[in-house]
Amino acid sequence: MLRLAAAVLTALGLALGQQTVITFYYPVGVAGPLARFIEGYVRDFERQNPGIRVNTVFGGNYEENQAKVVAAIKAGNPPDTAILLSQQLYTLLSLDAIEPFDPYLAKDPELKRAVQDFFPAFMMNSTLDGKVYSLPFQRSTPILYYNKEAFREAGLDPERPPTTWDELVEYAKRLTKRDAQGRVVRYGVAIPTEDRSTWLLEGLVIQAGGLLYDPAGRGCKVLVDTEPVRKAMQFKADLARKHGVSPEGVIAWGTTPGDFAAGKVAMIYHSTGSLGFIRNNARFPFGTAFQPKLVRYGVPTGGANFYLFKGSDPGKREATLRFIKFMTSPELQARWSIDSGYVAARRSSWNLPLMREYVRQWPQALTAREQLAYAKAELPVYNLQQVKDIIAEAEQAVVLGRKEVREATREAQRRVDEALRPFCR
Amino acid sequence: MTGSRPLAQRGLRRLRVRVGVALRDLPALVLALPFLFVAGYTLLAAFTPTAQLNRGELGQFTLENFRLAWASADFPRLYLNTALFVFGLLLVQVFTVTTAGFALAQLKVRGQNALFYLVLAQLFLPPSALILPNFLTVNRLGLTDTLSALALPYVASATGAFLLRQGFLQVPRELLEAALVDGATPWQILTRVLLPLVRPQLAAFALVSLVYHWNEFLWPLVVIQSPEKRVLSLGFASFARSAESGMEWGLIAAGAILVALPMVLAFLLFQRAFVEAFARSGLKG
Amino acid sequence: MAWHRPLPFLLPTLVFLLAFTYLPFLIAAWQGVPALGSLAQRENANALRVTLLYTLLTVPLSVALGLLAALAVEGTSRLRLLVRTLVFHPVILPTVAFAAVFLYLLNPLGPLQGVLRLLGLQNPLGDPLGAFLAVVLIGVLKDAGLYMLYYLAGLQALPKELLEAARVDGAGRVATFLRVTLPLLSPTTFFVAIMATLGALRNVDHIFVLTKGGPVGATDHLLYRVYVLGFEYFHFPQAGALTLVLLTALTTLALLAMPRLEKGVHYDG
Numbered sequence: 001m002l003r004l005a006a007a008v009l010t011a012l013g014l015a016l017g018q019q020t021v022i023t024f025y026y027p028v029g030v031a032g033p034l035a036r037f038i039e040g041y042v043r044d045f046e047r048q049n050p051g052i053r054v055n056t057v058f059g060g061n062y063e064e065n066q067a068k069v070v071a072a073i074k075a076g077n078p079p080d081t082a083i084l085l086s087q088q089l090y091t092l093l094s095l096d097a098i099e100p101f102d103p104y105l106a107k108d109p110e111l112k113r114a115v116q117d118f119f120p121a122f123m124m125n126s127t128l129d130g131k132v133y134s135l136p137f138q139r140s141t142p143i144l145y146y147n148k149e150a151f152r153e154a155g156l157d158p159e160r161p162p163t164t165w166d167e168l169v170e171y172a173k174r175l176t177k178r179d180a181q182g183r184v185v186r187y188g189v190a191i192p193t194e195d196r197s198t199w200l201l202e203g204l205v206i207q208a209g210g211l212l213y214d215p216a217g218r219g220c221k222v223l224v225d226t227e228p229v230r231k232a233m234q235f236k237a238d239l240a241r242k243h244g245v246s247p248e249g250v251i252a253w254g255t256t257p258g259d260f261a262a263g264k265v266a267m268i269y270h271s272t273g274s275l276g277f278i279r280n281n282a283r284f285p286f287g288t289a290f291q292p293k294l295v296r297y298g299v300p301t302g303g304a305n306f307y308l309f310k311g312s313d314p315g316k317r318e319a320t321l322r323f324i325k326f327m328t329s330p331e332l333q334a335r336w337s338i339d340s341g342y343v344a345a346r347r348s349s350w351n352l353p354l355m356r357e358y359v360r361q362w363p364q365a366l367t368a369r370e371q372l373a374y375a376k377a378e379l380p381v382y383n384l385q386q387v388k389d390i391i392a393e394a395e396q397a398v399v400l401g402r403k404e405v406r407e408a409t410r411e412a413q414r415r416v417d418e419a420l421r422p423f424c425r
Numbered sequence: 426m427t428g429s430r431p432l433a434q435r436g437l438r439r440l441r442v443r444v445g446v447a448l449r450d451l452p453a454l455v456l457a458l459p460f461l462f463v464a465g466y467t468l469l470a471a472f473t474p475t476a477q478l479n480r481g482e483l484g485q486f487t488l489e490n491f492r493l494a495w496a497s498a499d500f501p502r503l504y505l506n507t508a509l510f511v512f513g514l515l516l517v518q519v520f521t522v523t524t525a526g527f528a529l530a531q532l533k534v535r536g537q538n539a540l541f542y543l544v545l546a547q548l549f550l551p552p553s554a555l556i557l558p559n560f561l562t563v564n565r566l567g568l569t570d571t572l573s574a575l576a577l578p579y580v581a582s583a584t585g586a587f588l589l590r591q592g593f594l595q596v597p598r599e600l601l602e603a604a605l606v607d608g609a610t611p612w613q614i615l616t617r618v619l620l621p622l623v624r625p626q627l628a629a630f631a632l633v634s635l636v637y638h639w640n641e642f643l644w645p646l647v648v649i650q651s652p653e654k655r656v657l658s659l660g661f662a663s664f665a666r667s668a669e670s671g672m673e674w675g676l677i678a679a680g681a682i683l684v685a686l687p688m689v690l691a692f693l694l695f696q697r698a699f700v701e702a703f704a705r706s707g708l709k710g
Numbered sequence: 711m712a713w714h715r716p717l718p719f720l721l722p723t724l725v726f727l728l729a730f731t732y733l734p735f736l737i738a739a740w741q742g743v744p745a746l747g748s749l750a751q752r753e754n755a756n757a758l759r760v761t762l763l764y765t766l767l768t769v770p771l772s773v774a775l776g777l778l779a780a781l782a783v784e785g786t787s788r789l790r791l792l793v794r795t796l797v798f799h800p801v802i803l804p805t806v807a808f809a810a811v812f813l814y815l816l817n818p819l820g821p822l823q824g825v826l827r828l829l830g831l832q833n834p835l836g837d838p839l840g841a842f843l844a845v846v847l848i849g850v851l852k853d854a855g856l857y858m859l860y861y862l863a864g865l866q867a868l869p870k871e872l873l874e875a876a877r878v879d880g881a882g883r884v885a886t887f888l889r890v891t892l893p894l895l896s897p898t899t900f901f902v903a904i905m906a907t908l909g910a911l912r913n914v915d916h917i918f919v920l921t922k923g924g925p926v927g928a929t930d931h932l933l934y935r936v937y938v939l940g941f942e943y944f945h946f947p948q949a950g951a952l953t954l955v956l957l958t959a960l961t962t963l964a965l966l967a968m969p970r971l972e973k974g975v976h977y978d979g
Contacts, residue, residue, distance in 0.1 A: 025652055035497040055653065064663060067942045072650040074944070075569045183827070193836075195922045247818065249836035250925040254672040255817045258479040262819055277673075281476040386943045396926045400838065452782035453793040459851065460796040466821060467811045479819060525723035528716035540720060542968065547731050549964035551912045554933065554956050557741070557940045557949045558734030581726035611719070640804035642915040643933075647941055662806045662919060674814045681807035688802045696795060703801065704859045 020319040023055040026083045026138075027065040027304055034276075037339040045326045052319045062304065063196055063385060066091075073097045078309040081320045083137055086125035086305045087378045090219030093128075094382055094423055099308045100131040104321055111321070114328055117346045119369075121301050124377035134305035135328050136345035138336070140273040141299045141368050141375055142203050144291050145257075149284040150175055150186065150266040161267075161289035165207070165235060168267070168292045172245035175266035188245035189267040190260070191236055192253040193399050198379060198391045199302055200269055203291055204232035206298030212379050212391075219382045220424035224391055225413035230405045231294065233398040241401055250396050257281070271302065272368040275341025279362070288364040290371050299371060300378040303342065334358075343368045382423035390415045470678035478674045490679035494664075497676070500683060502653060503660040506572060510656055511638045514576040515631055522582050522630060523623070526589025527615050544583050552578035556647045563648060570650045579638065584706055585630045592623030629702035636699075639688055657684045735957060742950025749951055756927045757935040758955065764846060764931060765910040772850045772906045773899065776857025781887075783858070784865055794862075798855035809848055809916035816844055838928035841921045845929045848916045853909050857902045864898030865891075897970075904967045911959060932956055 026038060042054045062085050069082050073095050084092070092098045105112045115123070115132055122136040148158035154174040162168040172188025179185050191200060202212050210228025214221035223229070239246035247265075257274045259265045261281035269291060278286065290297050306324045308317070326332060330348040334355040337344035349355055350369065359366055381387050394412035397403040403411075470478055474487050494500075525544065532538050552559060559578050560569070568574040596619060604614045620627075642658040649655055655663075661684045664676070692699050748754055779797050783790040800808055815822050818833045826832055834840030868891065876886045892899075914933045917923060923930035923938065932952055940949030 023652070036493070039496065061663065063942065068650045070944065071941065072570070075564060075650070077570060077650070193925075195924050247833055247836070249833045249840075251833070251836055252817070255819070258475075258672055258674075258817075259819055261476065262479045262481070264819060281479055283480075383943070389938075393924070393926055396924065400926060402838075402926060450787070450789055452778070453790050456779055456782050457793040457796050460799070463808075463811060463815065463851070464796070464799065466815060470811075470814060478814075481819060481821070481823075521722045521726065524719040524721075528719035528723075531716040540717075540724070543727060543732075544720075544723065545968060545971070546961075546964050547727060548971075549908065549960050549967070550731050550957070551908065551960075552730065553912045553914075554960060555731070555734040555738075555953070556933075557936055557946065557953045558737035559730055560940070561737055561741070561946075562729065562733065577726070578730040581723040581731070586723060615719075636802050640802075642804065642806050642918070643937065646918075647937070658804045658806050658915075661804070661810070672813070672817070677810050677814065681810050684807045685803045689799070692799065692802050699802065700794075700798065700859060703798075703856060704863050 019051055019053045020315050021053045021055055022080050022316055022319050022323060024081070024323065025065070025079060026056070027062050034340055037336065041327065041332060041335070045323060048326075049319075049322060052322065054323060066385065070095065073309070078311050080312040080316045081306055081308055081324065083304045083306055085378075085384075086122075086134060086136070086139075086301070086303065087380045088384055089125060089128060089133055089380055090382045091384050092307060093133075097309055098133060099310050100133050101135065101308065102131050105132065108321070110325055114325065114346070117330070117348050119343075119345060119347060119372050121372040121375040122345050124301065125380055126305060134307045135324060136303070136305050137327055138273070138340070138342045139301060139303040139345045140271045140342050141301055141371055142200055142269055142291060143272055143299070143367050143371060144267060144289045145260055145270060145278060146267045146287050146289065147260070147263065147282075147284055148287055150263070154266075158285070158287065161287060162292045163290070164292050165294045169239070169243055169245065172239070172267065173243060176245045186263065187247055187265045189239060190246055190251050190256055190265040191239065191269045192251045192256045193236070193396055194253045194392060196385070196389055196392055197253075198388050198395070199300060201229075201232055201236075201391070201395055202379060203269070203299040204235060205229050206300065206376055207291065207293045207296060208232050208235075209295040211376060213381060215377070219380055220420055222379070222381055222387060222391075222413075222416045222420065224394070224416055225409045230409055233395055233408065234405050235294075236395070237399045237401065237405070240399070250399060273303070273340060273342050275365060276339065277341070279341075286364070288367040290367065290374070297371070297374040299375055301372070301375045302378055337365070341365070343372070381420070383419050386419045387416050390419060467678050467681060470674055471682050473675055475673045475675040487675075490675035491683070493673075493676050494679040494683055497664050498660040498680070499653075500660070503655060503657045504687070506654060507639060507656040510572050510575050511635050513572070514579055514638060515634055517576065517580055518582055518585055518634055519627065519631070521580055522585030522589050523615070523620065523627070525581070525586035526593055526623070527619065529586055529590040530593035544586055547581065547583035553643050556644060559644075560647050569648060570654060571648075572654060574648045575641075575645055575656070578644065582630075582634070585634070588626045588630050588705060589623055592626035593619060596622050626705070628698070629705045632699060632702035633706040636688060738950050738953040738957060740950075741946050742952070742954045745947030745951040746954070748948045749955065753927060753930065754935065754948065754952060757930045757932045757952065760842075760928065760930050761911070761932040763842070764849070765907060767846050768849045768910045769903060769906040771846070772854050772857060772909075773902050775850060775854040776902060777861050777895075777899070779854060779858040780861030780865055784862065794858070797858055800852045801855045803852075805848075805852060805913060805915035806919050808852055809919040812844065812848055812916075813920060835921060836925060838925050841925060842928045845917060845921060848920070849910060849913070852913075852916075853906065857906065860898055860902050860905075861895065864895050868894050900970060904963065904971075907963060908960075911956065
């Protein structure tokens with residue numbers, strides 16, 4: 001009923017030329033409580049800006065959202081703004097679809113301040129050739145979650161999470177619990193293998209001293225057939241196949257936080273964005289920590305940014321910018337972080353009383369921020385989805401024991417190069 | 426004493442009959458199990474908090490999942506879009522399948538008529554297999570991201586045409602001839618004389634078409650880009666899949682129920698009509 | 711019967727048939743023929759194999775379930791009508807919603823974990839074979855109710871005298887079923903098998919929700935791959951080539967089935 005009333009009002013406003021309507025299209029995967037928070041923020045924005053009406057809609061998951069936006073661009077019907085993965089920069093540039101924020105930065109000191117205030121790690125995927133192409137909104141890094149109760153039970157110090165891969169395996173062995181028949185009732189660790197993403201793998205690769213791409217490669221050089229990638233894939237496969245401390249098979253991304261909260265897995269690798277879910281679902285004390293290192297700490301940043309699309313009319317562009325400034329403001333980023341578990345992307349957010357109080361209560365939230373010091377940009381490449389699919393499939397084949405790691409990376413490298421050829425000459 | 430024996434025997438026989446009946450129903454009961462299980466769990470999950478589901482507990486009753494699901498997608502709009510699509514399409518189809526059925530009823534075939542086969546073959550060429558070429562056509566027409574584009578591949582329906590054809594063939598010859606003698610045009614004969622007589626076939630087709638398109642997913646996924654033009658199945662799919670956080674089972678179950686509810690209610694109310702419609706739609710009615 | 715020409719009445723249908731059923735053949739060919747070589751690529755060849763296996767498994771299973779269900783619920787007792795409703799109800803549910811429930815049922819912590827463990831499939835969706843079987847299971851359960859209806863109609867139309875005669879001759883129930891009922895039902899079986907094959911080639915909605923074609927391509931159905939290639943990678947030529955394969959399969963099916971169906975269509979009148 002309210003929505004209907006709102007729609008009628010919108011129509012009236014448009015007819016009288018009073019209101020600008022912008023569509024805000026966000027990919028917070030599972031709706032859950034996050035939707036409610038976003039609706040709340042938008043209400044607040046509208047209250048402060050009576051001339052603007054924001055049409056909020058779930059865009060589906062990241063892949064789906066991306067496919068839809070690209071299709072809209074190809075059909076000559078681009079959105080005003082969209083929240084897409086920060087790593088989509090090259091794909092969007094290849095479509096000649098986006099504009100940099102720079103002209104507005106020059107005119108708008110508030111926006112300029114914002115750009116300087118974001119954590120540098122979150123801006124890594126945003127800038128190219130000195131231009132700013134996207135602003136962080138729902139940003140995260142993967143972290144290690146661990147069950148303190150299980151630690152205590154296994155005789156481990158709950159304040160000393162594992163810091164190296166070897167330690168992780170050793171802890172996981174002690175945390176794995178079997179019943180009288182020898183069936184596992186609690187696994188030591190679970191590192192999901194995502195269906196169509198390379199995010200967690202990238203973290204392992206960084207920890208092994210590598211990087212999945214050449215930062216100077218301008219979206220064209222993906223480094224799959226390298227020793228760090230092989231080490232990362234092998235490590236993952238060994239957890240289940242050699243050490244027996246992790247569930248067999250491909251571990252689903254979506255069910256992993258639930259498994260952890262239910263006490264079936266003692267440690268998991270997952271997004272900071274799941275902090276809210278785990279807080280609400282776990283009935284035991286849990287900790288968060290850096291992901292352990294092989295030769296160094298490190299994770300990729302993740303999540304999605306605001307982009308500006310070409311061809312938007314000036315009125316809407318003005319309203320859109322105002323909305324983006326609101327959604328990326330220190331206050332709102334702090335609220336968003338507290339509500340969801342995403343990392344507040346503004347450094348000044350963390351000085352707000354609200355945020356200080358939260359961190360005092362939930363020190364787990366600090367891990368992600370501190371880990372940012374070791375973070376790298378997430379794989380930025382042309383033809384992103386196909387490249388990610390190829391690497392993810394190779395990873396699955398290794399985890400499932402279908403392929404020897406050397407063969408898998410070699411083949412994936414060849415296919416990735418082939419997939420990039422039309423974009424990179 | 427003497428009287429009690431036959432009584433006991435009768436009781437025994439009755440018992441045996443009852444056991445026999447139960448045994449004969451056993452296959453039906455076994456068969457029902459998986460379906461009951463799935464439906465039952467959906468209901469239970471929808472009314473149980475996700476945290477409990479994840480611990481393998483059921484019990485604490487809650488409506489929270491429905492509240493969240495309702496807040497997570499613009500359900501009024503999804504219902505409206507879906508209704509616009511399925512009923513709008515049906516309106517057009519009523520015209521195309523009636524006229525086509527009428528024409529087909531008159532084609533003297535026995536294998537020679539190419540037109541007959543051209544229509545019949547569509548049964549084997551479902552639009553979902555043609556998403557790529559049809560998307561290119563719709564794109565060329567400038568109709569991507571419209572509800573009309575959703576309907577286009579289904580406007581011609583062989584299922585409907587043949588269902589109606591059967592209806593027309595059952596109409597007594599004399600009736601047609603009488604109308605012809607009265608000087609009626611074919612159009613008048615179709616609309617005034619025949620249409621009322623094929624109502625059962627038309628109703629059957631309508632039900633099948635509504636159900637089929639209400640549940641349509643792949644073609645809308647290809648055609649629709651704007652969230653505000655989504656239909657139910659799309660709206661639901663986008664929150665059944667997680668991007669970053671954990672799976673909210675309760676929410677997914679509640680969403681599934683919200684999506685299916687109108688059809689399930691209609692089905693429970695008009696069960697016989699549904700069953701007949703689907704049985705007929707299989708060509709051989 | 712030449713009292714008027716039927717063509718004008720067929721025209722609306724013909725126009726749309728040409729535009730959205732037959733023109734697509736040309737478009738798919740125009741897009742796909744130059745990329746036919748890509749069919750040999752590993753992922754595409756895998757999709758062909760998966761589709762073939764999926765069809766070969768789903769069709770007999772769903773036909774058999776439909777027949778068994780019809781036999782089990784034949785009659786008019788309250789219980790049987792209730793079971794009929796239960797078996798039929800997935801037909802009217804959106805596949806995405808039905809499949810999403812399985813996402814929960816099949817998750818390693820779900821209510822089926824005991825059964826799954828017995829089957830050695832603790833994490834069915836994380837295992838190539840398990841995921842494939844899950845997709846088959848949903849394909850079968852979703853449509854079996856429809857096939858049950860067709861079989862119920864077929865059973866009702868059986869000549870009772872023949873069944874009686876067999877019984878009088880002293881044939882057992884199983885023998886009667888195998889020697890009399892089943893052969894008499896063969897037109898229905900043929901028809902149901904065709905419908906099931908079409909369903910297996912056409913409905914991939916559950917793959918979108920459940921497995922996204924994985925793991926390692928184990929559930930990468932042709933039609934799902936057409937979507938990914940065409941609408942996620944925007945690689946129309948390859949998507950066109952795969953569409954051509956799909957169309958070839960469907961056309962073959964049509965050529966096999968139409969002569970017999972046409973008879974049915976013609977005489978049923």
